[in-house]
Amino acid sequence: xxxxxxxxxxxxxxxxxxxxxxxxxxxxxxxxxxxxxxxxxxxxxxxxxxxxxxxxxxxxxxxxxxxxxxxxxxxxxxxxxxxxxxxxxxxxxxxxxxxxxxxxxxxxxxxxxxxxxxxxxxxxxxxxxxxxxxxxxxxxxxxxxxxxxxxxxxxxxxxxxxxxxxxxxxxxxxxxxxxxxxxxxxxxxxxxxxxxxxxxxxxxxxxxxxxxxxxxxxxxxxxxxxxxx
Numbered sequence: 001x002x003x004x005x006x007x008x009x010x011x012x013x014x015x016x017x018x019x020x021x022x023x024x025x026x027x028x029x030x031x032x033x034x035x036x037x038x039x040x041x042x043x044x045x046x047x048x049x050x051x052x053x054x055x056x057x058x059x060x061x062x063x064x065x066x067x068x069x070x071x072x073x074x075x076x077x078x079x080x081x082x083x084x085x086x087x088x089x090x091x092x093x094x095x096x097x098x099x100x101x102x103x104x105x106x107x108x109x110x111x112x113x114x115x116x117x118x119x120x121x122x123x124x125x126x127x128x129x130x131x132x133x134x135x136x137x138x139x140x141x142x143x144x145x146x147x148x149x150x151x152x153x154x155x156x157x158x159x160x161x162x163x164x165x166x167x168x169x170x171x172x173x174x175x176x177x178x179x180x181x182x183x184x185x186x187x188x189x190x191x192x193x194x195x196x197x198x199x200x201x202x203x204x205x206x207x208x209x210x211x212x213x214x215x216x217x218x219x220x221x222x223x224x225x226x227x228x229x
Contacts, residue, residue, distance in 0.1 A: 038077065038081060039073070039077055042073050042076060042077055043073055045120070046069060046072075046073055048123075049119065049120065049123055051116045051119060051120065052068065052069045052072040052073065054112055054115050054116050054119070055072050055107050055108055055112050055116075056107055056112075057106060057107055058106060058107070058109065063107065068107075070095075071095065071099065071100075071103055072103065072107070074088065074092060074095050074100060075100050075103040075104050075107075075108065078100050078104075079104060085097040085098075085100035085101045085104070088100055114200075114202075117203075118202050118203045121177055121179065121203040121204070121205060122203055122204045124175075124177050125175070125177075125203070125204050125205050130175035130176060130177070131175070133174065133175055133176050134173065134174025134175045134176070135174065135175075136173055136174065136175050136205045136206070136207065137174070137207055137208055137209060138173075138174045138207050138208075138209040138210070138211065139171050139172060139173045139174060139179060139197065139207040139209070139210055139211070140171070140172050140174075140210070140211040140212065141169065141170065141171045141172075141190070141194050141197060141210060141211070141212045141216055142169075142170060142172075142190075142212065142213060142215075142216075143167040143168065143169045143170070143184070143190050143215065144167065144168045144170065145158055145161045145163075145165050145166070145167055145168075145186065146165050146166055146167070146168055146183075147163060147164070147165045148164055148165045148166055149164070150164045152164075152166075154166045154183070154185055156185050156186040156187050157186065158186040165186060166183055166184065166185060166186060167183070167184050167185070167186055167188075167190070168181060168182075168183055169181065169182045169183070169184050169190060169193050171197030171198075171201070171210070173205050173207060174207075175205065177205070179197060179201045179203060179205060179207075180196065180197035180200055180201050182196055182197075189215060189218065190212070190215035190216055191212070191215060191216050191217060191218035191221045192218075192221075194210065194212055194216050194218075194221060195221060195224060195225065195228070197210070198210065198228055199228075210225075
């Protein structure tokens with residue numbers, strides 16, 4: 001920015017020249033990184049954290065399933081990736097679609113998933129590397145449009161992006177991990193949900209500064225934010 005005749009003038013910044021060593025660095029990183037499937041990631045995280053212990057029958061009694069961990073992991077994979085039970089059963093071939101759907105209906109609740117997310121965030125926060133990226137005291141909030149069928153109670157037409165769907169509204173820490181997510185209609189002002197990421201986040205990472213774009217601006221929300229200080 002520069003001042004001319006008392007007026008501020010903002011121009012596009014000059015692009016920085018890339019280091020000649022950047023391509024070599026990217027090549028070295030790609031050679032070291034191995035391709036890992038999502039199922040392997042879920043299985044490894046379960047082995048390290050035992051997060052399936054937080055899932056179980058809605059009655060509160062002990063699960064009567066034989067070897068429940070693989071079934072829990074398969075169910076999380078099916079619904080977390082959006083494949084659904086039928087497509088997952090076709091791919092894995094070791095579990096029936098009815099078994100996956102049954103686990104989702106009888107052994108999984110939003111509260112259980114929230115506890116799992118909180119535990120994973122807390123374990124992630126113990127690593128030293130994320131502390132280099134940020135202090136955990138700030139986070140950003142933004143929405144991403146997801147396509148949905150028109151015949152859906154939450155689906156709306158998004159004027160900006162076009163097409164029917166909903167918005168995944170995410171709060172991401174400056175340590176590069178998502179702290180909270182909410183699925184909201186396309187027509188709602190995102191600022192209505194911006195404080196949820198602070199109020200409902202029960203992890204060890206507790207930001208006190210939240211960044212957002214135009215959709216996050218709201219005078220009532222700014223007024224309410226002081227109550228969280």
